[in-house]
Amino acid sequence: MSKKGLLRGYVIANWPVYLFAVLLIIASNVGQASLPRILGSFTDQLMQNTLQMNTVIRYSLSLLAIAIAYNLLFGTGQFMIMKLGRRFEFMTRERIFGKFSELSEHYFSKQGNGKLLSYVMNDVTSVREAISNGVTMMTNATFLLLSCIVMMLLSGIPMRLILISIVPLLAIPFLVVFFGPRIRKRSRDVQDALATMTESAEEQLGGIRVTKTFAIEDSARERFGLTVDAIKSKQLRLVRLSSLFQALLPLLGAISLVVSLLVGGILTMQNSITLGSFVALTLYLRIIMGPLQQIGNVINTMQRSGASLERVNDLLTEVPDVRELPHATSLQAVNDIKIENLSFSYPGSLSPALKNISLNIQAGRTVGIVGKTGSGKSTFVKLLLRTYEPPEGTIRINDTDIRQLSLESLRSRIAYVPQDGFLFSTTIRDNIAFSDREVPLDTVEHSARQAMIYENIIRFPDRFDTLLGERGLTLSGGQRQRTSLARGLIKKAQVLILDDSMSAVDAVTESGILRSLREIGKGKTTLIISHRISAVRHADEIIVLDEGRIAEQGTHAGLMAAKGLYAATYRLQEEGLHHD
Numbered sequence: 001m002s003k004k005g006l007l008r009g010y011v012i013a014n015w016p017v018y019l020f021a022v023l024l025i026i027a028s029n030v031g032q033a034s035l036p037r038i039l040g041s042f043t044d045q046l047m048q049n050t051l052q053m054n055t056v057i058r059y060s061l062s063l064l065a066i067a068i069a070y071n072l073l074f075g076t077g078q079f080m081i082m083k084l085g086r087r088f089e090f091m092t093r094e095r096i097f098g099k100f101s102e103l104s105e106h107y108f109s110k111q112g113n114g115k116l117l118s119y120v121m122n123d124v125t126s127v128r129e130a131i132s133n134g135v136t137m138m139t140n141a142t143f144l145l146l147s148c149i150v151m152m153l154l155s156g157i158p159m160r161l162i163l164i165s166i167v168p169l170l171a172i173p174f175l176v177v178f179f180g181p182r183i184r185k186r187s188r189d190v191q192d193a194l195a196t197m198t199e200s201a202e203e204q205l206g207g208i209r210v211t212k213t214f215a216i217e218d219s220a221r222e223r224f225g226l227t228v229d230a231i232k233s234k235q236l237r238l239v240r241l242s243s244l245f246q247a248l249l250p251l252l253g254a255i256s257l258v259v260s261l262l263v264g265g266i267l268t269m270q271n272s273i274t275l276g277s278f279v280a281l282t283l284y285l286r287i288i289m290g291p292l293q294q295i296g297n298v299i300n301t302m303q304r305s306g307a308s309l310e311r312v313n314d315l316l317t318e319v320p321d322v323r324e325l326p327h328a329t330s331l332q333a334v335n336d337i338k339i340e341n342l343s344f345s346y347p348g349s350l351s352p353a354l355k356n357i358s359l360n361i362q363a364g365r366t367v368g369i370v371g372k373t374g375s376g377k378s379t380f381v382k383l384l385l386r387t388y389e390p391p392e393g394t395i396r397i398n399d400t401d402i403r404q405l406s407l408e409s410l411r412s413r414i415a416y417v418p419q420d421g422f423l424f425s426t427t428i429r430d431n432i433a434f435s436d437r438e439v440p441l442d443t444v445e446h447s448a449r450q451a452m453i454y455e456n457i458i459r460f461p462d463r464f465d466t467l468l469g470e471r472g473l474t475l476s477g478g479q480r481q482r483t484s485l486a487r488g489l490i491k492k493a494q495v496l497i498l499d500d501s502m503s504a505v506d507a508v509t510e511s512g513i514l515r516s517l518r519e520i521g522k523g524k525t526t527l528i529i530s531h532r533i534s535a536v537r538h539a540d541e542i543i544v545l546d547e548g549r550i551a552e553q554g555t556h557a558g559l560m561a562a563k564g565l566y567a568a569t570y571r572l573q574e575e576g577l578h579h580d
């Protein structure tokens with residue numbers, strides 16, 4: 001898609017409706033532009049004393065007919081364009097949301113949620129306003145201007161008088177060329193600053209509890225104030241420029257009127273033109289002031305929305321870091337997972353998070369991964385799920401490089417439970433049955449029992465129908481973690497990955513969950529990642545990661561006998577437990 005693709009594509013797809021609406025607006029303008037001509041001829045008849053009652057009535061009815069026709073035609077045209085604008089807004093928000101689901105975690109960590117929200121809210125609205133109001137006003141203004149000029153010529157007003165009167169208007173294109181790009185540049189600055197403010201507001205709200213517990217509300221307010229100040233000064237710069245531009249166009253119109261009054265007045269005194277022509281000319285120039293003001297307005301809106309359109313187009317043309325091949329293979333079943341010489345550095349990071357990892361995970365086995373914080377455990381899982389793209393040929397499932405697989409088929413075969421599983425503002429039941437909303441309540445309850453959260457849930461007044469989040473109940477950290485665990489356990493997937501998913505539960509609950517896992521894990525490939533050795537000691541194989549490398553590998557008994565890092569960590573943790 002080209003930079004302008006979004007809007008152009010939309011207008012091309014809807015051109016017959018746009019054309020029809022524009023024609024209606026043009027027709028309404030032609031009618032309106034005949035008003036001064038009618039009034040001019042009325043004045044001449046009045047001066048010549050040739051007016052009769054039925055002529056007066058005819059003139060009045062003509063004016064009424066023009067007014068009604070104008071309202072009908074303009075109203076319908078404007079409604080059609082507004083409707084198209086709203087549809088554009090709706091479609092663009094959907095496309096942006098679709099794009100969000102394509103983009104990788106890396107993109108989101110780079111951009112920040114606030115900035116992305118501002119695309120969906122501020123930018124889309126700004127483009128919609130331009131294509132609704134902008135198209136209506138631009139068509140209206142341009143054709144009213146042109147119709148007035150044509151009608152002036154048809155009204156018998158001498159050509160030289162018209163030309164002299166509209167000379168000041170010739171400066172308009174120069175003003176547009178001068179101001180347009182400058183307004184656009186300043187608008188982009190404002191939109192960027194708005195995005196930064198949304199981002200800052202989002203972060204401040206997210207961290208409000210921390211801010212309060214540290215009693216640093218004042219400095220938080222000050223920091224937010226800085227982003228607001230940045231918008232204020234950028235907005236003032238924009239407003240200064242756009243107001244100047246908007247004021248200059250009517251000024252040109254006013255100069256035209258002055259010229260027409262001066263030259264037209266002299267010609268009327270010399271009887272070179274009729275009084276009717278003079279009245280018509282001044283009325284035309286008065287009417288022209290409206291479109292001129294509108295054109296200034298529209299150009300301002302268009303420039304502002306142009307900046308927003310650029311931002312939205314930039315987002316929609318963003319190429320995701322993790323992409324599917326055109327003919328990606330669909331993964332039907334997971335047998336063996338082979339990892340060979342896997343090294344990985346995060347984009348922009350100098351030191352690798354994983355170094356030379358080689359590992360075979362046979363189907364149906366349980367593998368524990370332990371290691372101190374920052375040793376690369378979560379990175380390993382992210383690569384397995386292709387949240388980040390692993391280097392070519394380093395991770396294979398059933399001998400196929402996972403980069404050849406479709407993302408949907410890969411991810412739907414894996415149930416992943418992160419440490420801080422996000423819960424949505426809906427019922428507990430819907431949160432647990434996230435992978436398949438149709439599963440019966442018994443199955444949801446069964447998973448809740450396995451995750452040791454059932455007893456908590458049935459004590460809530462609405463049990464599994466209890467609402468969570470903004471309009472509902474707030475769960476404790478441990479309850480949240482176990483609800484998210486139940487969500488992973490219910491998923492019908494051949495591979496289960498628990499990424500530190502029991503860190504917020506006590507030792508007794510953990511051992512209950514581990515018992516369930518041994519039951520669920522039958523026939524499933526299970527990866528348990530943990531700081532705590534108690535969570536992995538029953539695994540068929542344990543991998544000890546240290547600074548991105550496999551430091552040790554084996555069963556619990558084997559690793560204990562080796563008396564290395566694993567055995568030392570185990571002793572430390574056991575001692576901690578006994579001291580508690």
Ligand SMILES: Nc1ncnc2c1ncn2[C@@H]1O[C@H](COP(=O)(O)OP(=O)(O)OP(=O)(O)O)[C@@H](O)[C@H]1O
Nearest residue numbers: 109346349353371372373374375376377378379380
């Ligand atoms: N998105 C990221 N961008 C850059 N570096 C990252 C990113 N995520 C993790 N890292 C770095 O990669 C290294 C491994 O991190 P990882 O999250 O895999 O460790 P971990 O063993 O899971 O730690 P923990 O037990 O604390 O969750 C760390 O040095 C970390 O700083």
